[in-house]
Amino acid sequence: MDFALLHDAFWGLTFDGIALGAIYALISLGYTLVYGVLRLINFAHSEVFMIGTFAALVAASGIMGVKVEDDPRTGVSMILTLIVCLVVAMLASAITAVLVEIVAYRRLRQRGATKLATLISAIGVSISLVELFRIITDSLPREFPRIMEKTFLFSYAGADVRNDKVIVIIAAGLMMFALERFITKTRLGKGIRAVSMDENTSTLMGVNINRVITVTFFAGGLMAGAAAFFYILVYENTSFKVGFFLGISAFTAAVLGGIGNLKGALFGGFALGLMETWTSAVFGTAWKAVISFIILVLVLLIKPTGLFGESIQQARV
Amino acid sequence: MANLKSSLNLRDKGAEYWERSPKWRRVALAIFFIAICYALPFLNNPLVNTPGSDFQSVLFYPVGMYVLMAIGLNIVVGKSGLLDLGYVAFFAIGAYTMAILGTKTSLNFWEILPIGVGLAMLSGVLLGTPTLRLRGDYLAIVTLGFGEIVRIFAVNTDAIGGSRGIAGIPTPPDVFNAKFTILDPKPYYWMLLTFTLLIIWMVRRMAARRPGRAWDAIRQDDDVAQLMGINTRKYKVWAFVLGAAVAGVGGVVYASQILSIVPDQFNLNISILILACVVFGGIGNVWGVILGAVLLAFTPERIRFLSQPRILVFGIALVVMMNLRPDGILPKKKREHFDPDWHTVEESGEGEIK
Numbered sequence: 201m202d203f204a205l206l207h208d209a210f211w212g213l214t215f216d217g218i219a220l221g222a223i224y225a226l227i228s229l230g231y232t233l234v235y236g237v238l239r240l241i242n243f244a245h246s247e248v249f250m251i252g253t254f255a256a257l258v259a260a261s262g263i264m265g266v267k268v269e270d271d272p273r274t275g276v277s278m279i280l281t282l283i284v285c286l287v288v289a290m291l292a293s294a295i296t297a298v299l300v301e302i303v304a305y306r307r308l309r310q311r312g313a314t315k316l317a318t319l320i321s322a323i324g325v326s327i328s329l330v331e332l333f334r335i336i337t338d339s340l341p342r343e344f345p346r347i348m349e350k351t352f353l354f355s356y357a358g359a360d361v362r363n364d365k366v367i368v369i370i371a372a373g374l375m376m377f378a379l380e381r382f383i384t385k386t387r388l389g390k391g392i393r394a395v396s397m398d399e400n401t402s403t404l405m406g407v408n409i410n411r412v413i414t415v416t417f418f419a420g421g422l423m424a425g426a427a428a429f430f431y432i433l434v435y436e437n438t439s440f441k442v443g444f445f446l447g448i449s450a451f452t453a454a455v456l457g458g459i460g461n462l463k464g465a466l467f468g469g470f471a472l473g474l475m476e477t478w479t480s481a482v483f484g485t486a487w488k489a490v491i492s493f494i495i496l497v498l499v500l501l502i503k504p505t506g507l508f509g510e511s512i513q514q515a516r517v
Numbered sequence: 518m519a520n521l522k523s524s525l526n527l528r529d530k531g532a533e534y535w536e537r538s539p540k541w542r543r544v545a546l547a548i549f550f551i552a553i554c555y556a557l558p559f560l561n562n563p564l565v566n567t568p569g570s571d572f573q574s575v576l577f578y579p580v581g582m583y584v585l586m587a588i589g590l591n592i593v594v595g596k597s598g599l600l601d602l603g604y605v606a607f608f609a610i611g612a613y614t615m616a617i618l619g620t621k622t623s624l625n626f627w628e629i630l631p632i633g634v635g636l637a638m639l640s641g642v643l644l645g646t647p648t649l650r651l652r653g654d655y656l657a658i659v660t661l662g663f664g665e666i667v668r669i670f671a672v673n674t675d676a677i678g679g680s681r682g683i684a685g686i687p688t689p690p691d692v693f694n695a696k697f698t699i700l701d702p703k704p705y706y707w708m709l710l711t712f713t714l715l716i717i718w719m720v721r722r723m724a725a726r727r728p729g730r731a732w733d734a735i736r737q738d739d740d741v742a743q744l745m746g747i748n749t750r751k752y753k754v755w756a757f758v759l760g761a762a763v764a765g766v767g768g769v770v771y772a773s774q775i776l777s778i779v780p781d782q783f784n785l786n787i788s789i790l791i792l793a794c795v796v797f798g799g800i801g802n803v804w805g806v807i808l809g810a811v812l813l814a815f816t817p818e819r820i821r822f823l824s825q826p827r828i829l830v831f832g833i834a835l836v837v838m839m840n841l842r843p844d845g846i847l848p849k850k851k852r853e854h855f856d857p858d859w860h861t862v863e864e865s866g867e868g869e870i871k
Contacts, residue, residue: 241654304836313843315653316594320796323789324835331829444785448661455658486673493662497648500659504651 206481211359213477219365219434221473222372225466226427227450228457229379230297230420232465235454236396237416240315243322244300246447247329248293248421252428253438254333255292257344259285266345273347281347282433286371289432290425297421298414300325306410333440341439344432368430375426376466379419383462388415396460449476449492456496458506467507554710558703567818577702577774579814581709582767587794587810588716588803589763594792595801595849596724597756598736599649600657602788603664606644607637607761609783611768613671616683616778626689626697630769637765638758645757649750652739664788671780682779686772697773705774712766717803723759732756793835799845808847 206213227249234242260266264281266273273281304325308318352360383389391412394402403409431446432438453472457464472492480488499507535543558573566572586608593601614633618624624632648659672680688697695704723729731752734742743749772778790813798809816834820827838846 235654241657307840308843311843313839314800316600316792316796316800317839317843317845320793321836321839323793324832324839326832328829328832328836331826331832335825335829448665448785452658452662455655459654486669490666490669493659493666496662497659500651500655501647504655506655 202482202484206478209358209481211357213481214474215359215361215365217474217477218470219368219473220477221470222369223427223431223434223446223469224450224453224473225469226372226375226423226430227446228454228465228469229376229423229462231451231454232457232459232462233392233416233420233423236460236462237392237413238305238309239460240305240318240322241451241459242300242417242420243319244304244326244329245297245420245424246443246450247326248297248300248443249424249428249431249446249450250333250438250440250443251296251329252289252293252425253344253432253442254337254342255425256285256289256429256432257342257438259288260345260347263288266347268343268345270345272349274349278348282367285347285433286426286429289429290422293425293428294418294421296329297417297424301413301417305413309413330440330443337440339440341437344436344438346436347433364433368434372426372430375423379423380462382419388412392416392419449489452492452496455506456499458503458508461506461508464506464508551714554714555707558706565815565819567815568822570818570821571702573702573706575815575818577706577709578771579818580811581706581713582771583791583794583810583814584807585709585713585716585767586764586791587798587806588713588720589760589767590791591795591801591803591806592720592732592763593756593760594795595806596729596736597732597753599753599756600653601660601757601760602657602785602792603660603662603667604760604764604791605783605785605787606660606664606667607641607764608768608771608787609667609671609780610637610640610761611765612772612778612783613677613683613768614765615769615772616686617677619687619773620683620685625687626769626773630766633769634762634765637761637768641758641761642754645754649753649757661785661788664783664785668780668783671783678779680780682777682782684777686776686778688776689773699774699776702774705770709770712770716763716766720759720803728752728755797835797838797845799847799849801849802845802847805845805847805849809845812846 227245230245230248231242234240234245260281261268264284266281272278300322304321305318308321348364350362350364353363353366354361383392388411391402391407392415394405394407395409395412399409402412427446431442449472450469453468454465455468456472457466457468459465475492475495476488479491483491535546538546558576561572567575586604590601590604593599593604611633614636615626615629618629618632619626644660644663648656651659671677671682677683688699689708691697692704692708695707697704724732731742731747731749734745734747735749735752739749791810794810794813795806796809797813798807799805813831813835817827817831820830823830842848
């Protein structure tokens with residue numbers, strides 16, 4: 201145990217924790233949106249994220265022609281590359297999420313299958329996607345080229361604030377804000393809230409359930425794609441296994457805040473990001489998952505439906 | 518279409534045949550099937566043999582082991598409707614008990630077996646008592662976390678070998694003429710089969726009695742079950758503990774055959790695969806679960822010649838099968854409440870997990 205490290209590097213760790221938490225929060229929004237509407241854990245969501253990282257990789261090297269050995273880009277070229285990678289990752293993830301819904305969920309939902317059958321179907325899709333990418337990448341991790349020079353913008357209380365993490369935090373905040381606007385202000389957002397409140401009644405009120413569910417998966421996929429790009433921008437590598445680790449953490453975050461609740465997913469994401477960085481400073485990185493789970497269990501014992509309860513309709517981002 | 522469906526309904530046909538058979542025929546059939554199971558290692562049919570891996574080893578692990586664990590998990594998920602995603606933890610606890618006591622003390626397999634099962638049950642109580650008041654998906658994430666914690670604990674604790682695991686686990690002492698050696702998986706298979714048959718028998722007896730009816734009630738509606746005076750907490754913990762005990766048996770037997778274990782063998786994928794066996798075969802129905810486990814364990818070995826894409830094929834098969842038969846291959850028989858003055862009503866909420 202090393203409390204001195206936590207004490208000395210507290211602000212640096214906190215800053216890293218917020219950046220990691222922003223990525224978790226974006227992924228857990230996808231879990232929570234789907235859970236709010238379908239009352240199902242989308243087990244394939246981690247693979248939606250994984251595909252986003254590979255899409256960003258392809259966009260950087262294929263479309264924008266950035267090589268791993270190249271110098272980082274500057275100026276307009278850099279901004280353009282960043283935006284193209286982000287958009288491609290988001291679209292790839294969103295389309296994957298919609299396809300997952302059609303393949304794994306739609307038919308089972310229309311036949312009124314049990315929750316467990318749907319869960320196994322989603323697990324099957326998840327296994328297939330992981331294996332597909334394992335075969336494509338030959339089980340090797342892939343390096344992401346450095347698009348932007350990583351510099352320290354300023355120091356605060358011994359914490360060096362790095363520019364890429366600042367971008368991640370700000371951009372993630374913007375994404376969440378856009379999602380919040382979408383859910384609360386638009387017609388489709390109203391549809392999502394209605395379906396998560398009561399599926400049958402919303403059908404009677406003329407809500408097109410299939411469209412609402414597709415939109416929900418699409419929105420969750422967009423968030424996961426953004427998270428994928430931010431992840432690869434900061435950590436600069438990916439592999440077919442990446443979804444598994446981040447997916448479990450993001451799912452934990454969603455449950456911690458109260459799954460099905462957008463505010464809960466956000467809070468849970470940031471809380472988990474901070475907890476993981478703080479506790480890994482104290483107990484070593486090996487134990488961070490253990491600590492997170494112990495905290496999760498303690499929270500659930502006191503509040504069995506997470507910190508904020510589990511309904512999407514009363515939640516604001 | 519309806520005609521086709523009824524002709525395909527092997528489960529009801531089989532159950533009907535069984536129910537109409539006189540006792541002597543049932544006994545004969547049971548003995549016949551059990552004998553076939555024991556004779557399986559001598560089967561050398563090109564249709565079922567496994568190119569790329571030894572057929573007799575495959576019968577022990579994964580096939581036999583998955584069947585045993587799926588039967589255990591079926592008590593938890595299928596009978597009482599509690600979603601457990603960390604089932605591998607109890608398997609790991611059984612295996613580690615065998616590994617630690619087998620290498621550090623002079624106890625033999627038969628003395629360690631009850632200790633391993635006892636420790637698995639104890640950990641079931643410790644995990645179950647506080648967490649079983651959570652419902653559905655919350656229970657799922659907590660059990661998933663427990664499974665990961667056990668694995669991470671094993672990886673990071675050097676006293677039990679850390680990530681290198683434990684090697685040199687002793688084999689069980691000879692029973693009658695069967696010699697337990699690394700080279701011959703047959704005795705292990707027979708031992709595992711014997712345990713499996715015993716457990717099937719116990720689970721079936723239990724399912725027909727008070728605990729089984731309590732589990733049925735809890736699965737269909739927790740609140741109503743409690744209102745009817747069932748101590749739901751007690752029966753949930755019991756389901757959990759019995760499931761843990763079965764996995765503990767599996768773990769001890771597995772460790773004694775495999776001779777060395779590493780923590781990464783006990784990862785989340787095993788829990789998910791066992792759950793897939795239960796749901797794939799037909800949740801709640803022990804024969805369906807066995808069929809599911811045999812298929813899911815055997816198929817990846819059978820198609821090992823595909824080498825690279827075999828898990829991919831497996832994943833796709835899982836999706837296709839669940840889409841075609843959402844209730845599994847051999848689903849639980851839907852009992853009909855028979856009332857001569859009224860139409861028949863199907864039981865509602867079969868196997869639904871809330």
